[in-house]
Amino acid sequence: MSSSAQKYDVFQAIADPTRREVLKLLAHNELPISEITSHFPMSRTAIAKHLHILSEANLVSGQKVGREKRYRLQPETFQELKDWLSYYEQFWNNKLSMLKYVVESDNGDS
Amino acid sequence: MSSSAQKYDVFQAIADPTRREVLKLLAHNELPISEITSHFPMSRTAIAKHLHILSEANLVSGQKVGREKRYRLQPETFQELKDWLSYYEQFWNNKLSMLKYVVESDNGDS
DNA sequence: TTGACATAACACCAAATGGTTTCATATAAT
């Protein structure tokens, strides 16, 4: 389960605006490639590539249903991002409280 | 104030592993470019470019101090990411809420 | 079985990305 020599990680996957749009599309509905493609001004092949990248980053997964392949969100993976973010959260919280402190206690470089 | 035709947004900025390392380095200390560079196996110019990109995304800011330019984290910008993430949070945090959402917005094909 | 539909797999291409080296400019220190 840990043998993934992934080419694309979550950070790269969400870097592209089109892929973020795809994620938004899949937020509620499971959709086949053609359906997804119909929302974008580009070829089905292009969207298929984006889906492949999202899939490699485990942000979506595809299930074959008949001749379709339905893609759905894999929201657990967003946790990875959240964890990364939470490390920095302390710093902006700190900064805000520090700003508060500065404003309240001292207003300059006397 | 909203005239920024940014070339790099937050998502692109954090897509690169080196840039994420830079952010980590700057988490606690304000540092000049040379100092930062000393932590990486690449040229100062390369790091300068990364800093420029991080700066354009408002993840860091640089202050000139003498002949140095000190870069520091600008943690407020991470909020943008957090907001984006929070949209998807409902889908993984609590399966009940997802179920609830699906049931309520029922657009099923039955 | 034949035809239409949905996707997969290539090969190809222009532009962006991430790095390099070299040269120029500003500040500090002697």
Added chain:
DNA sequence: ATTATATGAAACCATTTGGTGTTATGTCAA
């Protein structure tokens, strides 16, 4: 004033990225 330090900026390059079109394969319906 000269030299060393810190950064900025430009030209260049290989690889990756994001798109294209074409062809092949699998599945559903007549």
